[in-house]
Amino acid sequence: MIIDWTHIGPSVTAAFLGSLVEFIEALTIVLAVGTVRGWRSAMLGTSMGLLLLAALVVLLGPALGLIPITLLQLVVGILLLLFGMRWLRKAILRAAGTIPLHDEMEAFAKETDALRGKRFADGIGWDAIAVATAFKAVVLEGLEVVFIVIAVGAVGHMLIPASAGAAVAGILVLLLGLVLHRPLARVPENTLKFAVGILISAFGVFWVGEGLGFHWPGSDLSIFGLTAGFLLVALIMVPAARRWVPEIFAPARREKESY
Amino acid sequence: MINGLIAMLRKVFGLFVDDGSLALSILVWIVALHVVMPIVPMDQRVAAPVLFLGCIGILIENVLRASRQPLAPAGADKHGNAGKRSTLAITDSLLPQSVEVQTINPRLGNEAVMNEPRTADPKLARQLVLDELFDLSLYQSLRNVAGGELRAILDQLIPIEQRHFAFWQDFFDLHVEALDLARRLKLVLLVAICRLFGAPAIHLVLEAIEVYGVRKYLRVWDAYGNGPLGGAVRNILEDEFKHEDEVVTGTAERQINPEGVRDIFLGLNDGLVEIVGAVSGFFAAFGNSLAVLVAGLTVSVAGALSMAAGAWIAVSSESEVRTTEVARRRFLGGRGTVVETAEKPLVSATIVGASYLAGALVPLLPVLGGATTVLPSLLAAGSLIVIVSIIVAFLSGMSIKRRVVTNLLITAAAVGISFAIGVVTKLVWGVSV
Numbered sequence: 001m002i003i004d005w006t007h008i009g010p011s012v013t014a015a016f017l018g019s020l021v022e023f024i025e026a027l028t029i030v031l032a033v034g035t036v037r038g039w040r041s042a043m044l045g046t047s048m049g050l051l052l053l054a055a056l057v058v059l060l061g062p063a064l065g066l067i068p069i070t071l072l073q074l075v076v077g078i079l080l081l082l083f084g085m086r087w088l089r090k091a092i093l094r095a096a097g098t099i100p101l102h103d104e105m106e107a108f109a110k111e112t113d114a115l116r117g118k119r120f121a122d123g124i125g126w127d128a129i130a131v132a133t134a135f136k137a138v139v140l141e142g143l144e145v146v147f148i149v150i151a152v153g154a155v156g157h158m159l160i161p162a163s164a165g166a167a168v169a170g171i172l173v174l175l176l177g178l179v180l181h182r183p184l185a186r187v188p189e190n191t192l193k194f195a196v197g198i199l200i201s202a203f204g205v206f207w208v209g210e211g212l213g214f215h216w217p218g219s220d221l222s223i224f225g226l227t228a229g230f231l232l233v234a235l236i237m238v239p240a241a242r243r244w245v246p247e248i249f250a251p252a253r254r255e256k257e258s259y
Numbered sequence: 260m261i262n263g264l265i266a267m268l269r270k271v272f273g274l275f276v277d278d279g280s281l282a283l284s285i286l287v288w289i290v291a292l293h294v295v296m297p298i299v300p301m302d303q304r305v306a307a308p309v310l311f312l313g314c315i316g317i318l319i320e321n322v323l324r325a326s327r328q329p330l331a332p333a334g335a336d337k338h339g340n341a342g343k344r345s346t347l348a349i350t351d352s353l354l355p356q357s358v359e360v361q362t363i364n365p366r367l368g369n370e371a372v373m374n375e376p377r378t379a380d381p382k383l384a385r386q387l388v389l390d391e392l393f394d395l396s397l398y399q400s401l402r403n404v405a406g407g408e409l410r411a412i413l414d415q416l417i418p419i420e421q422r423h424f425a426f427w428q429d430f431f432d433l434h435v436e437a438l439d440l441a442r443r444l445k446l447v448l449l450v451a452i453c454r455l456f457g458a459p460a461i462h463l464v465l466e467a468i469e470v471y472g473v474r475k476y477l478r479v480w481d482a483y484g485n486g487p488l489g490g491a492v493r494n495i496l497e498d499e500f501k502h503e504d505e506v507v508t509g510t511a512e513r514q515i516n517p518e519g520v521r522d523i524f525l526g527l528n529d530g531l532v533e534i535v536g537a538v539s540g541f542f543a544a545f546g547n548s549l550a551v552l553v554a555g556l557t558v559s560v561a562g563a564l565s566m567a568a569g570a571w572i573a574v575s576s577e578s579e580v581r582t583t584e585v586a587r588r589r590f591l592g593g594r595g596t597v598v599e600t601a602e603k604p605l606v607s608a609t610i611v612g613a614s615y616l617a618g619a620l621v622p623l624l625p626v627l628g629g630a631t632t633v634l635p636s637l638l639a640a641g642s643l644i645v646i647v648s649i650i651v652a653f654l655s656g657m658s659i660k661r662r663v664v665t666n667l668l669i670t671a672a673a674v675g676i677s678f679a680i681g682v683v684t685k686l687v688w689g690v691s692v
Contacts, residue, residue, distance in 0.1 A: 078285075078286070078289060079275060081285055081289075081314065082275035082276065082282050082285060082286075083274055083275055085281060085285060085314070085317075085318055086274075086275065086276070086277045086278070086281065086282075088318065089277075089278065089281060089318065089321055089322055089325070090277065092322050093322065093325055093326065096326060098325070098326045143271060143274070144274055147274060201314070201318075205310060205311050205314055208289055208310065209306075209307040209310050209311075212289075212292065212293055212296070212306070212310070214296075214306040214307035214310060215304050215306070215307060216307045217304065217307070217308075222307075226311060229311065229315065230315070233315050233318065233319065234318075237318070237319060237322050237323075240322075240323065240326075241322050241323065241325075241326040242326075
């Protein structure tokens with residue numbers, strides 16, 4: 001079977017990059033749990049989280065087929081646009097220095113400090129706090145992965161390529177985590193979010209247009225044009241946002257948006 | 260369990276909504292296109308790029324706003340709970356507390372100001388300091404353009420502005436050395452207009468700046484008048500009002516006749532809004548350019564005459580009432596004198612009628628030039644409405660953005676309703692030309 005990369009490329013790339021970011025964030029917390037409270041409980045929480053996510057995909061996947069295609073395009077397009085523009089906005093502001101970069105080492109340190117302060121529950125075979133923390137991290141970050149995969153794959157019959165992109169990202173992060181045993185702090189997370197924000201926004205605008213019955217010049221290929229358009233604007237906005245930051249306001253903003 | 264579920268729902272919501280205004284703008288844009296596109300006779304191939312450009316515009320506006328505005332205090336949590344705190348609390352946390360305020364204005368002397376703890380709204384503070392720097396830069400630039408009496412006025416205003424600029428910088432402990440982009444552009448534009456039109460334009464600009472200044476300082480008074488700094492603020496505001504009023508309106512005769520300006524823009528605005536609405540309805544009902552042109556011209560002329568007659572009746576009635584009142588007082592032994600009214604009925608009627616016609620012709624000219632859809636008329640009228648709104652807002656010291664948006668919304672409502680009536684007329688009564 002010949003793979004048409006022009007067709008599936010954007011979906012696979014968006015799913016891979018988006019999932020990579022979320023897996024890295026989940027890995028940070030699972031690593032913190034494993035280091036402080038033991039790997040057995042961390043792995044149990046992780047497995048339970050993955051099971052719940054798999055159940056969600058199994059339930060949601062076929063249900064998508066019941067929705068009329070135009071409505072699906074519109075709803076998925078709107079959700080993608082909201083999701084993508086949110087990431088892109090934050091990535092631009094981070095690149096401009098208006099808000100600080102997300103620091104995985106700091107997140108790891110905070111999580112380990114918090115976990116050290118909690119007592120082990122007596123009389124239970126498993127460390128409930130560790131299991132719950134790992135489970136919550138995997139489910140919450142994994143929800144974003146599920147959404148990204150469904151959103152970029154559902155409407156263009158790209159569910160399998162998008163799932164493959166996410167799976168590759170998951171395996172990659174897992175392997176790196178096993179080898180390094182510490183958070184992946186050197187991964188340029190903001191650059192990834194910048195790229196994913198652009199790709200997802202481009203998909204979102206495309207599907208919203210399709211859902212509204214608008215005609216895109218060049219049909220599916222217009223996704224490349226939309227991506228280029230978002231990229232150009234985002235690159236221009238970084239220095240523009242940097243110039244606009246008044247010094248007296250910058251410290252407060254850093255505090256507010258540093259999560 | 261419930262906490263976990265709430266956390267999950269919050270996470271799902273947070274996937275899509277972080278900055279509420281961004282999400283809302285995107286949704287409004289999509290809904291607006293969904294509603295408007297099917298009824299606008301526009302090439303559907305344009306719709307998709309318009310959708311994309313709107314999203315880009317929303318992103319640009321949001322990022323610039325986010326990078327400019329003070330947001331929330333330290334300690335705000337990730338779900339924006341800081342928003343529940345009062346504005347005062349937020350602004351207080353942005354600035355160092357208990358900073359001694361010092362004034363360099365020798366006239367004020369100001370025991371009241373000295374040693375008072377300062378609380379300041381950073382947005383207002385920055386706006387004030389930048390406005391003073393803008394006024395100073397404008398006067399310095401205009402001094403090179405002006406001659407004779409105007410140059411003398413500016414020579415008096417420049418040191419006043421230098422003092423005010425220094426005062427507000429010290430007052431807020433906010434030192435600004437350069438104008439922001441928007442004010443730089445405004446400065447370049449105003450100086451270019453004054454260069455082009457000479458002394459009358461400079462007079463108008465000086466008076467507009469004065470009107471704007473009054474509104475701005477009254478805002479300062481609202482913010483600080485009742486606080487511990489009330490006395491000091493009152494002193495500096497009196498200084499601002501007195502000097503600028505004396506210099507600008509005392510030395511030279513007022514150039515802005517409020518009634519004249521009101522008449523011009525009232526007529527222009529009425530003509531634009533009414534006829535662009537009518538043209539939309541005619542296009543929806545007739546779909547024939549010639550019929551639209553004839554109907555539009557007829558409505559324009561009738562509207563101009565009606566507006567002129569209305570203005571004539573209003574001003575002459577007012578004049579008659581005033582004359583009668585003066586005669587009554589004189590009869591009763593009072594000292595009544597006939598006050599020369601600023602408006603004369605015929606002049607007012609001519610201005611309103613001519614302005615209305617000028618405004619009305621703007622949406623009709625594209626039809627005269629061969630337009631077969633309402634879109635060129637909408638673009639022409641929309642552009643002029645933006646320009647007129649900016650001029651009115653500048654001359655009257657109002658918020659330009661608010662004035663432009665309000666006028667565009669009113670026009671959009673007029674166009675939408677007229678167009679709907681045209682469509683219904685065609686469907687129900689089968690009108691065709």
